[in-house]
Amino acid sequence: MEPQDIIFILILATLLWKRNPKYLVAAGLACLVLSMPLFHFWIFFTAERLVMYAVGFLLSAIVLFYTSK
Numbered sequence: 001m002e003p004q005d006i007i008f009i010l011i012l013a014t015l016l017w018k019r020n021p022k023y024l025v026a027a028g029l030a031c032l033v034l035s036m037p038l039f040h041f042w043i044f045f046t047a048e049r050l051v052m053y054a055v056g057f058l059l060s061a062i063v064l065f066y067t068s069k
Contacts, residue, residue: 004046008053012060019068021061028057 015023031054038047 002049004049008056012056015057016060016064019064021065021068024057024061024064028054028061031057 011027015027031050035047035050035054038044038050
């Protein structure tokens with residue numbers, strides 16, 4: 001487990017604790033925006049991880065949105 005994975009889990013747990021899907025969507029979009037320059041500079045390992053984190057944030061936001069309705 002990489003250090004950035006631990007940071008992702010801590011951020012995800014904090015955002016799930018707040019129970020606001022808007023924060024999760026913002027975090028997911030931020031991860032996607034941060035990964036774009038990394039793909040441009042051919043830093044694929046970190047960029048792929050950021051895309052996976054974005055998917056995790058966005059899926060969590062969808063689940064939280066539907067469970068809160």
